[in-house]
Amino acid sequence: MAKQKARILVVDDNSGIRAALKLLLPIHFAEVELISSPKELMSKISSFSPDVVLLDMNFYTDINTGNEGLFWLSEIKSKYAEIEVVLFTAYADIALAVEGMKRGAFDFIVKPWDNEKLIETLRKASQVNKKESRPTETGVESSMFWGGGKAMKAIRSRVNKIADTDATILITGENGTGKDVLAREIHRLSDRTLQPMVNVDAGAITETLFESELFGHVKGAFTDAHTDHVGKFELADGGTLFLDEIGNIPLHLQAKLLRVIQNRSVVRVGDTKEIPIDIRLICATNKDLGKMVAEGEFREDLYYRINTIHINLPPLRERIDEIEPLTKLFLGIFAEKYRRKVSGISEEALELLKSHSWSGNIRELRNCIEKGVILSEGDILTPKEIELKTIQIEPESREIGSEDSLEETEKKAIMVAIGRFGGNLSMVAKSLGISRPTLYAKLKKYNI
Secondary structure (H helix, E strand, O other), X not given: OOOEEEEEEEEOOOHHHHHHHHHHHHHHEEEEEEEOOHHHHHHHHHHHOOOEEEEEOOOEOOEOOOHHHHHHXXXXXXXXXOOEEEEEEOOOOHHHHHHHHHOOOOEEEEOOOOHHHHHHHHHHHHHHHHOOOOOOHHHHHOOOOOOOOHXXXXXXHHHHHHOOOOOOEEEEOOOOOOHHHHHHHHHHHXXXXXXXXXXXXXXXXXXXXXXXXXXXXXXXXXXXXXXXXXXXXXXXXXXXXXXEOHHHOOHHHHHHHHHHHHHOEEEOEOOOOEEEOXXXXXXXXXXXXXXXXXXXXXXXXXXXXXXXXXXXXXXXXXXXXXXXHHHHHHHHHHHHHOOOOOOEEOHHHHHHHHOOOOOOHHHHHHHHHHHHHHHOOOOEEOHHHOOOOOOOOOOOOOOOOOHHHHHHHHHHHHHHHHHHOOOOHHHHHHHHOOOHHHHHHHHXXXXX
């Protein structure tokens, strides 16, 4: 078999594994590089430009959680989205593997590995970006699904007007509405599209590492600062910095963030030299920042700095018409990903999806379809493969014995559902998690 014209980068701290792969991989691939530490990873990617990274999940013998691998996977995908990553793990942990694939990994290989499977997986990964069109999860999620609703059309028009400017944008909306996808779309349409887009989950950074992660540090700045570290602002220089969950940044750290945004320069921790930065800033949150400002939980000056342009993404329950096309989109993605033959969805299953409240929005729908495809047994997705949490009519917080209160709550829940679904009693019953005969009985009981 001829060698594949592909570059493979292996990252594994086990010298025995590297030695074995150094013998195996060059037989099948044109160029292979092997490194022992992820600390060299980003610089090696920059110089070697691999098609695929075979990434070990653990790099310290006393820490075997896979978190190191997931961290470096996110680092690769945030800066080099076109590079495919295959995870290399000694632990056949399906949950961890699925989490890695959700974060953008192409596939995973369990140690000890099968040579043929390893080569075939790397071969397929290396060909992904050589195909002109492929409905991969990464490819789809890098494009915004706009839908045909009035609200989304207005947002699309607004985005087209502002994308090629450097205006700072604040995206708000409930969890799962696609704020990160919209941010990527704005970057894609901007003049900075060929430059990096760096994503930061601001709420996930611990207070002690906040300045180091965002602004960088120099060697010796603190106990574990063994080398210089480039912060996220510097990494995004020339491109876009996306600060997600900005509403979770503690008040005392907001002043430091404001200073950098105002001055357009950073000072690494332990240093005094100012480093100029040229970024387009996009922020997102599911919180009401205006209310937080009024309550003294968010700085007013920072709020106005990040809120030049405000875009609010409506929840999925207000975009019912988009459920069907989104469902079919996700069906195509996951049918290929999990090698299932399911290609459509039954009318009953679709009605079930349309009647659901979707508190988790598009993310919940996506996970629902993913699970349905995995469990599918035929060509069509049916209601039995759609697992949804039904709405509970009686709130659990009510005190036992408060029958009048419970009945009033139940009546109101039914009336709200009837209004929401325009009197379609089948959809009302499904949304409430009860049968139609039970619904009819309650309509009679409450004289609705």
